[in-house]
Amino acid sequence: MNMTAASTATVRSNGERLWQSLMDLARIGATPKGGVCRLALTELDRQARDQFVRWAEDAGCSVRVDAIGNIFARRAGCDDSLPPVMTGSHIDTQPTGGKFDGNYGVMAGLEVVRTLNAHGIKTRAPIEVAVWTNEEGSRFVPVMMGSGVFAGAFTLEHALQQRDAEGVSVSEALQAIGYAGPAGPAAHPVGAYFEAHIEQGPVLEKHDKVIGVVQAALGQRWYDVTLTGMEAHAGPTPMELRKDALLAASDLIAAVNRIALDRKPHGRGTVGQLGVYPNSRNVIPGSVTMTVDLRAPDDTMLTSMDAALKAVCAEIRAGRNVGIQLQQVVYFPPQPFTPQLVEAVRRNATALGYSAMDVVSGAGHDAVYVARLAPTAMIFVPCADGISHNEIEDAEPAHLEAGCNVLLRAMLDTAGVVA
Amino acid sequence: MNMTAASTATVRSNGERLWQSLMDLARIGATPKGGVCRLALTELDRQARDQFVRWAEDAGCSVRVDAIGNIFARRAGCDDSLPPVMTGSHIDTQPTGGKFDGNYGVMAGLEVVRTLNAHGIKTRAPIEVAVWTNEEGSRFVPVMMGSGVFAGAFTLEHALQQRDAEGVSVSEALQAIGYAGPAGPAAHPVGAYFEAHIEQGPVLEKHDKVIGVVQAALGQRWYDVTLTGMEAHAGPTPMELRKDALLAASDLIAAVNRIALDRKPHGRGTVGQLGVYPNSRNVIPGSVTMTVDLRAPDDTMLTSMDAALKAVCAEIRAGRNVGIQLQQVVYFPPQPFTPQLVEAVRRNATALGYSAMDVVSGAGHDAVYVARLAPTAMIFVPCADGISHNEIEDAEPAHLEAGCNVLLRAMLDTAGVVA
Incomplete structure (x- = not known):
């Protein structure tokens, strides 16, 4: 790897476009207090998924949905036999959630694709943006359901049988919103996985750093x-x-x-x-x-x-x-991230001139499950006062753009650029 | 004082009669688990009050009721210009109360009167047995309402205005059960007050003592x-x-x-x-x-x-x-009891051959308010495992009889016996 052409070194994501997409997505399930209530597999979740799919297809991606409703938007690489370099997160929220938790990781992935398109950059391996089903676990348990099924932490059958407080099963809810994809058997190998996320804690803000280089999940x-x-x-x-x-x-x-x-x-x-x-x-x-x-x-x-x-x-x-x-x-179990990918995050943060520090992830993320089957790393950006799972959750546009630039370059380093 | 004739030294209360009265009273509001639910100023409280009044009148007492519903059963003394030597407690219970809390002090007082009658003993000062209204405070607050009004801890008007959860006032409830006595102005001087009570704690049982000589209320x-x-x-x-x-x-x-x-x-x-x-x-x-x-x-x-x-x-x-x-x-405030009366309790417990120890009262009792206006002491007897305010509250007949004998002799010492 490390095939980044010198010509891509100055390429940056479009922070304004990223912010606009986050704000557009946040209108679906917007709460009066400025947060978002968009529980997994509800009609609002369907609307947000449809929005993502439209944006991804507009950006030239092919989209597939798996049996637990995970969405994968794929930008072809020059060598489509290679496993994709993937990024993503989730767009379901807590009942009194914010605009950034999960949504940032998905919109940052979309922005990477749009940036590559805008600059006509071809990657060697394909790029994929994943939207994992029901990360929050507010409506259905277990949490991190989509990535958990993907990584084999529990079975598809187990997940599909779970019911919400009204007795609706995951299976029924997936059918109802039209996101029940075909069951297996196609394996879905992943070359590498990066996830950008707000920190949901106070460490970066406390130390006045822009990028958290995540070593492990506790x-x-x-x-x-x-x-x-x-x-x-x-x-x-x-x-x-x-x-x-x-x-x-x-x-x-x-x-x-x-x-x-x-x-x-x-x-x-x-x-x-x-x-x-x-x-x-x-x-x-x-x-x-x-x-x-x-x-x-x-x-x-x-x-x-x-x-x-x-x-x-x-x-x-x-x-x-x-x-x-x-x-x-x-x-x-504790989940260390992949040293080579962690190093790619650190190196690119430094190259881009962002202040960075090593951190751990205290909370669970989809990346923790994906790390069981593919090389994985995470990129944290600060959120205001460390507050998340709250309608007042907030983050700075400049920090979100910085995280997206680190994601872009780390993915390019890993996928390889074809000159 | 100290005029006890030598002839009364061998007089004892009738423990069997005392026990029977306690058991008869406990049938009014009896719960399936063996406890009593007889909230203040309810129809059940009326039945228990009526029962006490019948017993007291059968024992030759004159009965009067004051404006807060306190009942005073008076056995005349040879010199009725002297203030009475009083004993008593309460017969209202907690919602899941026992047979002994409060009821013991009232029935022990009644047993003192019956014993004096049986032995034709005349006292110099009159003897009174008080039934204080709403000691528990389960239906109406404040707790220890009847003795509190009696002692001037708060006003009659304040007490009468209090309402239960259904909005019924103390005044209305007293009228409904026929225990609203005439308002003042008659002063009710008290020469001395003794209250016998189960300990409601584990100290006597732990130390294997029959009589607790109560020094003070915390x-x-x-x-x-x-x-x-x-x-x-x-x-x-x-x-x-x-x-x-x-x-x-x-x-x-x-x-x-x-x-x-x-x-x-x-x-x-x-x-x-x-x-x-x-x-x-x-x-x-x-x-x-x-x-x-x-x-x-x-x-x-x-x-x-x-x-x-x-x-x-x-x-x-x-x-x-x-x-x-x-x-x-x-x-x-902490309430020390009157040294002379405390000593009478100790002396008589020893004279009767009962094991005794100095204790304090950790809980509130009517005696704590009465002590503000008259010399006062308390006599504790053990209760099983120290448990009270519970349907399984229990006490030994022999201990109840012992406490009643100490009460009898302390009251005779104080009231004086006319040979």
Whole structure:
């Protein structure tokens, strides 16, 4: 690879066109507060998909849809026997989502195609822009459904059977919006996959950097915890005779924080959900249910966090005289990205004169599943105050353009340019 | 005082009759699980009041009802110009209450009268048995309403205006059940007040004692606390950039426990209620609301606990970078009981050969208000596993009889026996 012709070194994406496409797409499902509500496989999702398909076909791409509704827009390469260099993301949103989460990765891919067209650049390998079905998981679980089926994380049949709160299945919803593509058997090899995304966190903004060079996606272990003490009247019960489930829970909350702080900078530990029973002002809590979310960039660290959590639970159980049940409910392995592609992102960010830093992805993305079957890297750009999954989600046009330029050049480096 | 004739030294209450009265009363509002649901000023409360009045009149008492519905059954003394030696408690219950809370104090008073009758004992001062209106506060707030009005803690007018969840006022409910007595102006002086009660805590059982000699009722300060951080995605947000309201709350829970442990044996500190927002597994909590309940046997200690709580909030605010709003919502001053009467309880428990220990009352009782205007003491007996405000509330007949014998002798010591 590395066949970029010197003549393409000055080629840049059109930031204004990219921004306009993002704003046009954001009108479909626009909310009064400036966000977007476009749940997966709804009529609004259909309208956004149709819009993307029209734009892609206008840009000369051929479009195919697979059995889980993933859309692939392909710009032919000089050697179509080569597996495509792919980019993409998702266009479904959270119920109170923003304009950029997912949508940016898809529109940046479209802008790459438009830029290549505008400059008459031919690539050796084909270029594809993917729209993955139901990344958010707001209407149907599991999350990252389309990329998960694509990567074999779970089966097509499993995904198609899932139902929303109204009892509508994924299969029925795909039929209803006309995006149920033919089932297999065609394999879909991928030469390389890049995904551009808003960071959805505060690190780039905090460090005043434009490009995040994503090293890995954090692995995750999620737990449900139940602490069982004995409820009793807060007045007549002396401190030493109590079995206070909330006091024990407070030990655990502090310990989860310590477990993460001991593993800087990328260890994460969060208690996000907690319920108290009977939750009465003058009654010592008899039981507490809570969640624990641990994340780490490699499995050795994640395993050691799991061991530390279990040791802490044993200590608290003995010290506070309460029962503790700890159950792991989710495990996502850490996913390192492909060093060669990560390096392509870093090199091009530098060549383009953008400030850049190495980061990790704390959240899941379609790229995390695609990385199981193809070389993969991600490009982060800042979002305002690190806020995402919120109608006030915002990003700077200049940052979005910068990320798109890095994507363009990294894809060209990988696909090869035919002079 | 101390005029007990030697001939009364061997007089004992009738434990079987006491138990039978408790069981008869418990049939009114009996629940399938063996408890009692007899909310204040309901038709069931009327039935239980009527039953008490019949029993009291059968025992030769004259009965009067005051404007807040308190019932006073009076057994004449030889010198009726003396203020009565009073005992009593309440017969309203929690929605899922037991047979003994409150009811024991009233039935023990009735048993004292019956015992005096059976042995033809004449007291110098009159004896009265009080049934205080709405001690529990389950249907109408404030709690301890009848004794509160009696003691001038709040006005009759304030109490009568309070409404239940259906909008029925105390005044209307009193009229409906026929227990709205005439309003003042008659003063009702009290020579001394004793209240027998199940402990509602685990201390006597833990120490294997039959009689609790109650020194004081703990003072209480109740607070509402709001902690305000910033909600953010648990994955992409590094530990050092978080403002985690629940982590700050866990510091506060631990501190409340420490503040109480530093003031053994009677300091108490409890966080009973806690809510997390947005309470989502993978979102760093943006805010937490919680309660704090501090109790101490004297105001110096309670004030120092308040100061310690405020200091801790300031520390946490700075250390965790969150906002903390602390608001005191309830203050009950500590209420020491009258040394001379407390000593009468202790002396008679010993004389009767019962194991006894000094205790404090962690909860509120009618005696706490009556103590504001008359010499007052309380007698505790054990309840099974310290459990109260629960349909499984239970107590041993022998313990109930023992408490009644101590009450009998302490009242005779105080009222004086006419040979």
